[in-house]
Amino acid sequence: MAVVSRVRRSPDWPWSLAWALLLWLLASPAAALPSGPNLFCEFYPDSPTCGAGTTSCATCHLSPPTLNPYGIDLSEILSPTVDAEDYAVRLPVALSEVELLDSDGDGLQNLAEIEAGSEPGDPASRSVPRQAGVYDPRFAYRRVSLDVCGEEVASGELESVSAPSEVVNKLRSCLSSDFWVGVDGELWKIAFPKVRPRVPFSRVEGAFEPDLNLFVYTQTGDRDARELLTASYAVERDDRTPPVYRALTPTGPRAPDPSTRAGMLTTTWFNASNTMGQSIPRVTAAQAYRAYLGFDLSVPEGLFDPEDEEGQLLHLVDYDDKGVDAADCAVCHRTLDPLAYMFSRYAGAGETRVFGDARPRPPPSGHYAENRMEYFVGYDGGQGLLDVPETGALFGVSGYTLVEWARAAADSDAFARNLVLDYWRHFIGGEPTPDRLGEFNRLWRSFMNEHRYRVELMLEALVVTEAYGVPR
Amino acid sequence: MFRDSRPSWIKGRLTAVVAVVLAVGCSAEADLSQSGGTGRSVPGDEADLGPVDAAQPGDQTALVSELKSKSGRRYVNSLAAALDLPAQTLCRELGELDCLDVHGISLQEVEPRFLRVQSPINGLVTGAVALDRIAILSCDRHVRNQGGPPTDDTFQRREAIDSWARRLLRRDATELEQEKLEALYEELQGESDETQWSTAVCFIFATLTESFLY
Numbered sequence: 001m002a003v004v005s006r007v008r009r010s011p012d013w014p015w016s017l018a019w020a021l022l023l024w025l026l027a028s029p030a031a032a033l034p035s036g037p038n039l040f041c042e043f044y045p046d047s048p049t050c051g052a053g054t055t056s057c058a059t060c061h062l063s064p065p066t067l068n069p070y071g072i073d074l075s076e077i078l079s080p081t082v083d084a085e086d087y088a089v090r091l092p093v094a095l096s097e098v099e100l101l102d103s104d105g106d107g108l109q110n111l112a113e114i115e116a117g118s119e120p121g122d123p124a125s126r127s128v129p130r131q132a133g134v135y136d137p138r139f140a141y142r143r144v145s146l147d148v149c150g151e152e153v154a155s156g157e158l159e160s161v162s163a164p165s166e167v168v169n170k171l172r173s174c175l176s177s178d179f180w181v182g183v184d185g186e187l188w189k190i191a192f193p194k195v196r197p198r199v200p201f202s203r204v205e206g207a208f209e210p211d212l213n214l215f216v217y218t219q220t221g222d223r224d225a226r227e228l229l230t231a232s233y234a235v236e237r238d239d240r241t242p243p244v245y246r247a248l249t250p251t252g253p254r255a256p257d258p259s260t261r262a263g264m265l266t267t268t269w270f271n272a273s274n275t276m277g278q279s280i281p282r283v284t285a286a287q288a289y290r291a292y293l294g295f296d297l298s299v300p301e302g303l304f305d306p307e308d309e310e311g312q313l314l315h316l317v318d319y320d321d322k323g324v325d326a327a328d329c330a331v332c333h334r335t336l337d338p339l340a341y342m343f344s345r346y347a348g349a350g351e352t353r354v355f356g357d358a359r360p361r362p363p364p365s366g367h368y369a370e371n372r373m374e375y376f377v378g379y380d381g382g383q384g385l386l387d388v389p390e391t392g393a394l395f396g397v398s399g400y401t402l403v404e405w406a407r408a409a410a411d412s413d414a415f416a417r418n419l420v421l422d423y424w425r426h427f428i429g430g431e432p433t434p435d436r437l438g439e440f441n442r443l444w445r446s447f448m449n450e451h452r453y454r455v456e457l458m459l460e461a462l463v464v465t466e467a468y469g470v471p472r
Numbered sequence: 473m474f475r476d477s478r479p480s481w482i483k484g485r486l487t488a489v490v491a492v493v494l495a496v497g498c499s500a501e502a503d504l505s506q507s508g509g510t511g512r513s514v515p516g517d518e519a520d521l522g523p524v525d526a527a528q529p530g531d532q533t534a535l536v537s538e539l540k541s542k543s544g545r546r547y548v549n550s551l552a553a554a555l556d557l558p559a560q561t562l563c564r565e566l567g568e569l570d571c572l573d574v575h576g577i578s579l580q581e582v583e584p585r586f587l588r589v590q591s592p593i594n595g596l597v598t599g600a601v602a603l604d605r606i607a608i609l610s611c612d613r614h615v616r617n618q619g620g621p622p623t624d625d626t627f628q629r630r631e632a633i634d635s636w637a638r639r640l641l642r643r644d645a646t647e648l649e650q651e652k653l654e655a656l657y658e659e660l661q662g663e664s665d666e667t668q669w670s671t672a673v674c675f676i677f678a679t680l681t682e683s684f685l686y
Contacts, residue, residue, distance in 0.1 A: 146542060146686050152550035155638060179545070429540040 035088060035305065036060065043092045048117030048437030051444070053413055057299055058119055070103040070110060070121030084305070117434040125434065133470030140167045140469030147427055148186070150179030164464040171463050175456055178242040181216055185242075190422050191215040194264065194291035196273060208269040213237045215264065217245040219455045225419060226410035226453050229265060229292060232258035260368035262406035264292070266346060272365035275348025279376035279385050280320050284348075285339035285392075293409060294418030302414075303335045306393035314338070314398060319388045320381035338392035342402040345372045345390055413448075420444035420458060427459075428467050436467045542684045544572050544579030548606065551678060554640050555614040562613075563606040571609070575602035604679055611674035620670025629657060633673060640677040 040059060041050035049055045057063075060071030067075055077094040081087045099111035103120055106113075110120035119125035141161045145153045148171060161167070180186050195215065197208040213235040218227045231247075238244040250256060256266070264270060265288050274284035289295050295302025306314045316334050318325040324333040347363050363369045373385045391399050394408050409415055420443055424432060432440035443461060451457035462468060542550065548571075552559035563571035572579065579602050621632040633653050637645040645653070653673055660669050677683065 143686060146546050146550070150546050150549050151553055152546075153642065154553070155642065158642065179549075 039091050047114045051441040068121030073098045073103045117437040135469040137161050139471045144170045148174035148180050149177050168460045182242045187216045211267050211269050224453045225455050229263045229406040229410040231263040232261040256367045262403050266366050268366040272349035279380040280340045281343040282340040284343045293414040300332050304396035306338050306398045319384045341389050342392040416448045417444045539685045547684050563609040571606050607678040608675050611671045615667050615671045636673045
């Protein structure tokens with residue numbers, strides 16, 4: 001379930017005053033606010049770009065904070081905006097007022113573009129009416145053979161193909177191929193941007209393979225793909241051709257506590273390669289957010305103002321004295337830091353070496369250590385580190401430990417959409433175009449429901465879509 | 473120094489082969505656009521070129537975005553199957569190294585673990601060179617191993633051209649391809665043996681845009 005944050009200002013929240021003062025002093029046109037994409041989708045819930053409950057910054061920005069023509073039209077109506085509450089009230093009015101304009105001059109009114117799924121501020125984004133097409137089973141069959149089996153169809157093989165069911169049968173036969181599940185196979189390549197393997201580091205070469213094994217395991221067979229984020233087990237690989245992947249529960253005195261495991265988020269490699277020596281693992285959190293929910297905070301995407309249980313906006317604290325509470329930084333760090341808090345008790349790389357024997361030895365990378373912040377006082381922050389909470393926020397709702405967050409994230413629209421998007425890119429060859437957004441949105445919603453998060457069932461539906469099987 | 477492993481005959485006839493590649497390639501790309509990437513011939517190929525050129529700009533964009541490159545492994549697997557050669561030994565640089573490993577990046581077979589590349593590289597200028605090397609070495613090996621189809625008269629050569637097209641592209645040759653490849657045969661007459669013409673035809677079909685896009 002998508003949780004969309006509601007912006008309510010706490011009377012005693014000093015940030016609101018800072019915001020208001022800054023905006024007032026600068027007298028800037030309506031500045032970008034994190035809640036903008038969410039408010040847009042509350043106003044246009046049926047827009048194909050709002051499939052996951054929020055839209056991208058590109059709707060109003062060339063690159064934040066620079067506005068595109070549509071954003072400029074909105075800002076002229078919104079300016080001057082004094083605070084988030086004012087912005088939330090006035091943005092819907094402004095959206096209405098510019099609906100009949102053609103902000104980007106591409107010949108289509110803004111409302112028509114929003115309803116069709118193209119960008120009203122980008123003249124290159126136009127929803128071109130799709131030509132009527134007929135699904136061609138032979139075309140799709142050949143594509144499946146190349147996409148999943150990695151080889152051209154045999155001579156004469158296409159001649160007997162006449163129905164989509166044969167495309168599905170071909171897919172099923174290819175899903176166990178070495179090309180698909182093998183070492184350096186296609187599933188590994190889909191996982192690479194999430195795992196971000198790096199060599200040469202001779203000491204850790206191959207250290208990322210358990211992550212790739214876990215990825216393949218959760219994406220194959222009758223398995224729930226949400227275990228990417230919820231698995232408490234590890235996966236080993238038997239290197240046959242094709243390899244066999246097996247789940248196992250690590251044992252022994254240095255084995256991690258299964259109750260603290262959150263699939264790909266708590267592996268040795270993920271924490272070693274991302275956290276390194278940070279007390280508050282912001283890089284780790286940002287990568288988790290980008291890789292598994294599709295929100296890239298560097299753009300910035302997926303900004304939500306975290307609230308407490310009473311719905312009051314939470315105060316951002318600069319626990320490690322990095323200056324994250326400066327106004328320009330806080331725009332993103334209000335989302336990022338609560339994500340990073342959840343990783344703050346999971347060890348990164350080389351912490352044993354850094355702290356030597358003078359203090360208790362930290363656990364191996366990716367393992368939970370309740371007192372981890374103690375190690376960093378004086379190294380990467382001051383006494384304030386001891387106050388870093390262990391819980392963080394998801395979509396503006398706070399109070400999650402990492403394990404709880406992973407479960408909630410895995411159930412979210414964003415997770416399903418992002419995972420299906422990975423496969424869409426692989427099979428279709430790019431992002432969903434405006435004329436295919438409807439088909440794409442139906443696919444990831446089906447993945448959550450009819451397909452019960454089984455990737456292979458979703459792929460069977462994908463290869464019989466028009467997007468895949470109608471030659472142009 | 474590196475050893476030039478191209479078959480010796482092609483070094484002297486490169487201009488002629490390249491000319492045919494370009495001529496046939498242009499016609500094949502038009503065919504591809506009309507057949508939706510399946511490579512199947514469309515009736516009235518050349519007469520239909522007009523409407524394709526006159527299509528709406530949006531349609532052209534969609535056409536490009538939905539074609540995909542086979543990338544290294546898919547291309548090598550497909551070529552190996554078509555030429556009855558094991559993929560592992562299809563092409564070896566210096567007689568030792570698998571071309572797919574040597575030219576991995578240029579074939580868009582990205583090895584991100586070593587380069588920290590997180591998304592595919594497109595449009596590398598060396599891509600076509602690497603494909604050419606794999607294709608010419610593979611075709612040469614196939615023809616040396618199995619010989620080409622008979623080419624004693626025009627009819628046999630037409631059959632041979634169709635045979636190569638079916639083997640490599642899963643379709644019959646177009647009339648333009650027949651015409652250009654017959655002309656190449658005439659040009660090579662007296663300077664090389666018939667297996668070299670077969671290798672050239674194989675190479676030309678194996679390096680058409682159609683053969684590595686789908």
